[in-house]
Amino acid sequence: MRSEPPAISGIPLTGVVCGLLLASLALTPSLVPRPTVFQGFLSGLWFMIGYGLGTPVHRVGSWLLGRIRTRRWFPASRPLHSASRTGLLVLATMLLVLYVVIYSGLVVSWQNEVRALVEMGPVDGAGHLRFLIAMVVTMSLCYWIFRGIGALRVMAARWARRRGSGPGRARAMGLLAGLLASFVLVAGLVGAGLGAVGSIYAARDAQTLEGSRRPELPLRSGSPDSILAWDRLGRQGRAFVGGGPSAAAIARVGASDATEPIRVYAGLGQGVDLAERAELVVGELERTGAFEREVLLVATPTGSGWLEPQAIAALEYLYAGDTATASMQYSFQPSWVSFLFAPELSTQSSSALFDAVHARWKQLPASDRPKLAVYGLSLGAQGMQGHFADLGDLLDRTDAALFTGPPSNSQPWRTLQAARDPDTPIWQPTYRGGASVRWQSKPGDFANLAGTWNQPRVGYLQHATDPITWLDASVIYQRPEWLAGPAVEGGRGSDVSDAMRWIPGVTFLHLVTDMLVSEAVPPSHGHNFGDVALDGWAQVLPGHGRSDAQLASIQAVLETIDTHDPIWE
Known part of the structure; x- marks a missing residue:
């Protein structure tokens, strides 16, 4: 019997945890501060990507746990009673809320430090509100896109069963349909985006x-x-x-x-x-x-x-x-x-x-x-x-x-x-x-x-804070020299936050997104x-x-x- 992820009021707990993990990474310091709306969009997007990965992560984890138990590396635990399960979910919810509160304070501190280093003022209350609105709107759009892809996957699996396919083959057909829909969606968005950019700039050039x-x-x-x-x-x-x-x-x-x-x-x-x-x-x-x-x-x-x-x-x-x-x-x-x-x-x-x-x-x-x-x-x-x-x-x-x-x-x-x-x-x-x-x-x-x-x-x-100069594929798997240590020890430029850490893959993505706003800082920083x-x-x-x-x-x-x-x- 397939193990379903535990949920808080119908929301998969594993999806929330994975979403918070990716959103947390999106909010770690980078070279230049980002406009609050842009940062909200990125955080919402990263959260929903993590949320979408929650169910497969849970299922892979359950499968691995089952394999470990069959080898008797540790005794199988007894199923939890409903009351115990509810108590654990409540505790998990409280811990997640506490994490969000504490991490939010840390993020504000990081972002204001990055802004101060490039001679910009701190984010005010209106900025925080713009961030939240942008994040919620992005999450909502992504959620309904995920729901649409999920519905298509279910339809494909049902279609396969009606034609005599077994449960395994039907699930595979559903998964294939979901992956194909995701590919078409991404390719369509990229293609439409590039087409729109071409049209817009052709018109601008005239x-x-x-x-x-x-x-x-x-x-x-x-x-x-x-x-x-x-x-x-x-x-x-x-x-x-x-x-x-x-x-x-x-x-x-x-x-x-x-x-x-x-x-x-x-x-x-x-x-x-x-x-x-x-x-x-x-x-x-x-x-x-x-x-x-x-x-x-x-x-x-x-x-x-x-x-x-x-x-x-x-x-x-x-x-x-x-x-x-x-x-x-x-x-x-x-x-x-x-x-x-x-x-x-x-x-x-x-x-x-x-x-x-x-x-x-x-x-x-x-x-x-x-x-x-x-x-x-x-x-x-x-x-x-x-x-x-x-x-x-x-x-x-x-x-x-x-x-x-x-x-x-x-x-x-x-x-x-x-x-x-x-x-x-x-x-x-x-x-x-x-x-x-x-x-x-x-x-x-x-x-x-x-x-x-x-x-x-x-x-x-x-x-030292120009992402266009430092964007290199090697940053994906190797810590760059411009993040070798604290600024006071000469390990990075004086306007690069000491809170910025090299994270495999994530730092590269930070540079990619920082490129888009690298001019939106005062002279002597970024790409200005x-x-x-x-x-x-x-x-x-x-x-x-x-x-x-x-x-x-x-x-x-x-x-x-x-x-x-x-x-x-």
């Missing part, structure tokens, strides 16, 4: 971001003089060429000789392939006189074509507008979609554009060439780095490089991290004394190393680098002549720039 205006100056793509039409630049391309500081704005921070920066961009609708699109960009650079500027920047955008406004504007302010920035779109999808389904695109695009620009740049007399710099954020950093064979190749072909928040599989970043100098932490490494490449989390980190920083220079901007872009450029491209007072004025202006909610770009 739109013009509020505040973006078609440039009139001939120094911008999309202007009346441009060979690249405004309406085909894509949403982010139009935002890029239609934004940024003017010569007048640059002059207001102390550059009396300011000039209008050049911005060149090609959208997906321009050129039949990457090579042709890159040639169009070079043509625009020629037309605008970009090869006569002091600095020529080749920048790879994120998946949707977005270029971080503060990073580009920082360079333009720093060099009084005597700059030209070239970029081109390779997708309209958000970075995570491009990363999962077309990870090679960013590198292919970077290669096409850099090679085309570099070939024309090499034709100039060495004394007349602008400083050639490269830049990329996140997927853009991975793509631009991936074009170069190694650090030596990067140093040979550029005058400066700045890579922000590189993903964990970026090269040569990954090799450099692994080969860092002994006794330097993985989140703030030193490579060969900082002679060619350095890392920065806060302004001033580049300059803190005592040795000489030769030119050309490569700089990495990265944070707005406060280090200026100092980064000032260090990797010295010779700008700006005073400390001017740099402070520029930084104050950069902090007012609207980054257009980059979380989903």
Whole structure:
């Protein structure tokens, strides 16, 4: 006779215990704090997954217990009387309630500690309420989905029995139907989700971001003089060429000789392939006189074509507008979609554009060439780095490089991290004394190393709390170096909670979900680098002549720039 799980008022006790276990894991500290609604959704989802596993876990446990008893490893216990069974269930209920109360207090303490470390205020009462509502709604939706799958499983088993199948075969048919329904549901949700994302971002790419205006100056793509039409630049391309500081704005921070920066961009609708699109960009650079500027920047955008406004504007302010920035779109999808389904695109695009620009740049007399710099954020950093064979190749072909928040599989970043100098932490490494490449989390980190920083220079901007940088498959089964011990002992970054522990599989899932909200934290944490872009450029491209007072004025202006909610770009 099959053993059924004990229940509290009809709710399987094993399911509740398994659900609480998974929800408890979902609420353990991670790198960055999550919005309360998002955390409530995750907790409810994890609880219901555990709840759904409760019955099979109970049955497997009962089967194992039966096998142990048949081998007489310990005597079989007598069946409990109804009163004793009720008493045990009441006791179990009280213990579960006590656990929830105590653990809830611990969770609030953890979350507020994580928030404090990244300079955010504690969660208030309204936040707790939003969390509970989101969790209950998620659990309710999942419950009815489970009920529907269960009903389908019962129907399949009955159908099999009516056709003469034995009890075992009927149960197998029911189980198969349930698994098939679950697979179809998940595949349908994923497929519908990706389809919706594609449709939404295709529509977004055709739109013009509020505040973006078609440039009139001939120094911008999309202007009346441009060979690249405004309406085909894509949403982010139009935002890029239609934004940024003017010569007048640059002059207001102390550059009396300011000039209008050049911005060149090609959208997906321009050129039949990457090579042709890159040639169009070079043509625009020629037309605008970009090869006569002091600095020529080749920048790879994120998946949707977005270029971080503060990073580009920082360079333009720093060099009084005597700059030209070239970029081109390779997708309209958000970075995570491009990363999962077309990870090679960013590198292919970077290669096409850099090679085309570099070939024309090499034709100039060495004394007349602008400083050639490269830049990329996140997927853009991975793509631009991936074009170069190694650090030596990067140093040979550029005058400066700045890579922000590189993903964990970026090269040569990954090799450099692994080969860092002994006794330097993985989140703030030193490579060969900082002679060619350095890392920065806060302004001033580049300059803190005592040795000489030769030119050309490569700089990495990265944070100890950036899940995009630390997401790696090895975290599933191996404790990462960035969680080696307490912060006071140098085992983790100073803004990583000591309460965060490596849990096999769970920590990896935390990183996956943290990626979605990694920008929703103040600068100096997560995937937000707005406060280090200026100092980064000032260090990797010295010779700008700006005073400390001017740099402070520029930084104050950069902090007012609207980054257009980059979380989903």
